[in-house]
Structure formats: structure tokens, C-alpha cells
Amino acid sequence: MGANKITAMDVARAAGVSQPTVSRVFSAGGSVSPALATKVREAAVKLGYRPNTLARSLTTGQSKTIGLIVAYLDNPFYTEALERLSRSLKEMGYNIMIFMAANEARDVDEVVQSLLDHQVDGILMASISMSSELTDRLADEGVPVVLFNRGHATAAVTSVTSANALGGRKVAEFLLAGDHTRIAHISGWQGASTGQDRLAGFVDTLEAAGLSPHSVIDGMFSRAVAAEATRKLMTSRTPPDAIFVGNDHMAFAVLDTLRVELGVRVPDDISVVGYDDVAMAGWAAYDLTTVRQPANRMVQAALAELMAQINGEDHPPRTIEIDGPLIIRGSARRPAGDI
Structure with missing residues (x-):
């Protein structure tokens, strides 16, 4: 048979x-x-x-599939988060359908339509910005949506992020405690809430201490842009004595450029701090001081919010920020005392 x-x-x-x-x-x-x-x-x-999962979906009204839209997977944080998402959804009896999309309204709209055509039960958007028009459309159609590691300007959709502004503040406090006075920031893309919030927390804390940033350069979440920004900073008339980098993916490029290309000693000549605490940050080759994004707790919070929507629970959209610690390693000069 x-x-x-x-x-x-x-x-x-x-x-x-x-x-x-x-x-x-x-x-x-x-x-x-x-x-x-x-x-x-x-x-x-x-x-x-x-x-026959298709026949079951017609009977139950659920496909048991979650759609994930992500802008890029170059950043190791997203590959680690994706692994956790996939494992957790499998344990819950769901499959995951992954689509890539550029951070452009037309591209995102097309990908969302593809997911709707596949009758997914809900959508997770990782590192993707949503337009107000798309937000309204999905709300009108009753499609469960949660933003992962990206906020929304109008708070019209539930989002789960790390406490980005607080993380920026922690970095500033750490570098100030280490007696750094020329602190530069290679920020995350300023079109994203994550990059904006980390910058704001960092700059506000420096200014509260009577210090302005040495310089701020939009790193665009790009290794190549971060490397070029490092060259520009280190060949300026007065180079910085510390660099806060908007994520670990860029920070690795900064460290490679400083050590290998420019022959700068880290942390003797300059301190470097990142953001994410991906697995590579703990490798001896990088030994990166960084703010940890609590990926597991972020994933569980995002899935809890999505499942609540799928199950018809009635609560308004909200923003969930999850705090993570500063992980001190060897890429930055340690303060003399506790911070």
C-alpha cells in the first residue's frame, strides 16, 4: 500500500x-x-x-505555523535567537516559516502577503520596522503580530526588546568609571529603534556627567561601515580612548581593525564595548566586554505574547523591555573600584 x-x-x-x-x-x-x-x-x-496537516488546518482553523520575517542573519544574535524560537515553537507543536525582507515598506508588505497566503497563525517580525499602514491592516484582519528586538513608534503593536536605553546607560557609566574622557560611539542603524535607544541612553548619561561624546557615527549594523568608522576615528587629530559599538557584530570588525590593521593595543590604548553578548564575544580572540541581550527571555516573552493573541486573549498592545547585565571581559579597561 x-x-x-x-x-x-x-x-x-x-x-x-x-x-x-x-x-x-x-x-x-x-x-x-x-x-x-x-x-x-x-x-x-x-x-x-x-x-495531513493541511486537512487538519481546514478543520481546526489553525495551520500550526508561525511566520518569521527577518531583515538579515549576518548578526549572530539573530541566528542564536532563531534557534531558540524554532526549538520553542517545535515544543509547542508549531512549525516556523522564515522569510527574508529588506527594511522597505514594499518588500515587507509583499512578504507579509505571502505569509497570509500560507494562512500562518501568527507573525513574528525580527529586526523589521512596520509602517502604520501595515499595522492597521493586520489589526483589521485580526492577524496576531509581535515585533522582536524592534520597537514601534506608535506602540500600536506588541514589541519585545532588551532594555536598550538602559543598556546604553550602563556602558556610559562603566566607561566613565574607568576614567575614559574621549568616548566615541559607532551606533546601530539610526532608522531602527534599537540603535536610537542605545544611543540615547549612552549620550544622556555622558551629558549628565558633564561630558559630550567624542563622536557619534552611524554604523548601520554593518561590519564594513564599522571598520571604516574605526579608521576615521583613529586617524583623527585626537583619537578616542574608548568606543562603544552598537552591537557585537560591528564590534568584532572594530577589534579586528584596531588590532590587526592599525596595530592599536586593546585595552591598553583604547577600550571597546559591544552590545548583545553573542557566543563569539566570549572567545579568547575577542574577549569582548558587552551588554547581554537576554535572548532566551526575549524569545519566551515574544512567544507568550503571540500565543495570547492566537488564543484570543484580549489585552492591548504593549512594549516589553527585558534588562540584561553588562558582561565585563578583557576588551575594556576595568574601573579601579566597583561600579
Whole structure:
């Protein structure tokens, strides 16, 4: 018998159970004893049965699929977060459908339409900005949406981020405590709320201490732009004695440029601080002082908010900011005392 002709009833007969029991085994959240589930799955494997998820979605009104839109995966933070998202969704009985999109309204709109055509149960947008028009459209259509690591100017959609302004403040306080006086910032893209908020927290704290930034350069979340910004800073008449970089992805390029290309000693000549605390930050080659984005807690918060919408819970959109610690390593001069 061909695999495409095997039905749930065939599996039920082979396992000696009812057809509804087979359906519960292959449905997320179905209540079946472990022993019975094992018996059914063994029969399904032996017969070559494949559950018809499309037919189930037509019956239940749910596809058990979540759409993820991401602008780029060059930044290791997003690959780590994606792994956590995928694992958590699988445990919850969901599949994940990933689409790439540039941060342009037309491109995002096209990708969203593709996800809607696939009848996804909800959409996560990572590092993507939403226009007010798109926000209104999805709200009108009742599509659950959560922004991940990106805020929304009007707070019309739920977003989950790290506490970006607070993180910028922590970096400024740390560098001030280390007696740095010429502190530059290679910021994240200033078209993104994350880059804006980290810059604001950093600059506000310096100015409260009576110090202006040595310079601020938009790094565009690009390694190449960050490397060029480093060359510009270090060949200026008075180079900085510290650089706060808007994310680790750019900070690695800054460290490579300083150490390998320019022969600058880190942290003897200059301190470097990043933001994210991706796995590479702890490698001996970088040993990067950085603010940790609590990716696991951010993922769990984003999924909790999305599932609440999918399940019809009625609560207004909100912004969730999750604090993360400053991780002190060897790329920055340590203050003499505690901070």
C-alpha cells in the first residue's frame, strides 16, 4: 500500500485504537498516554503514515505555523535567537516559516502577503520596522503580530526588546568609571529603534556627567561601515580612548581593525564595548566586554505574547523591555573600584 494512501483509520486498526485517538496523537496538545502514543507512532512508522496537516488546518482553523520575517542573519544574535524560537515553537507543536525582507515598506508588505497566503497563525517580525499602514491592516484582519528586538513608534503593536536605553546607560557609566574622557560611539542603524535607544541612553548619561561624546557615527549594523568608522576615528587629530559599538557584530570588525590593521593595543590604548553578548564575544580572540541581550527571555516573552493573541486573549498592545547585565571581559579597561 502506497504511503500516500495510508489513512488515520489504517493506523488505528494496526494499533488497535480508535481513529480519534490517532488524531489526538498527531495534534499538538492532544491528551494521550505516553504508552498509547508510542504504540500509535510505531504503527504509523511501520505503515508509512503521514498526517495531513493541511486537512487538519481546514478543520481546526489553525495551520500550526508561525511566520518569521527577518531583515538579515549576518548578526549572530539573530541566528542564536532563531534557534531558540524554532526549538520553542517545535515544543509547542508549531512549525516556523522564515522569510527574508529588506527594511522597505514594499518588500515587507509583499512578504507579509505571502505569509497570509500560507494562512500562518501568527507573525513574528525580527529586526523589521512596520509602517502604520501595515499595522492597521493586520489589526483589521485580526492577524496576531509581535515585533522582536524592534520597537514601534506608535506602540500600536506588541514589541519585545532588551532594555536598550538602559543598556546604553550602563556602558556610559562603566566607561566613565574607568576614567575614559574621549568616548566615541559607532551606533546601530539610526532608522531602527534599537540603535536610537542605545544611543540615547549612552549620550544622556555622558551629558549628565558633564561630558559630550567624542563622536557619534552611524554604523548601520554593518561590519564594513564599522571598520571604516574605526579608521576615521583613529586617524583623527585626537583619537578616542574608548568606543562603544552598537552591537557585537560591528564590534568584532572594530577589534579586528584596531588590532590587526592599525596595530592599536586593546585595552591598553583604547577600550571597546559591544552590545548583545553573542557566543563569539566570549572567545579568547575577542574577549569582548558587552551588554547581554537576554535572548532566551526575549524569545519566551515574544512567544507568550503571540500565543495570547492566537488564543484570543484580549489585552492591548504593549512594549516589553527585558534588562540584561553588562558582561565585563578583557576588551575594556576595568574601573579601579566597583561600579
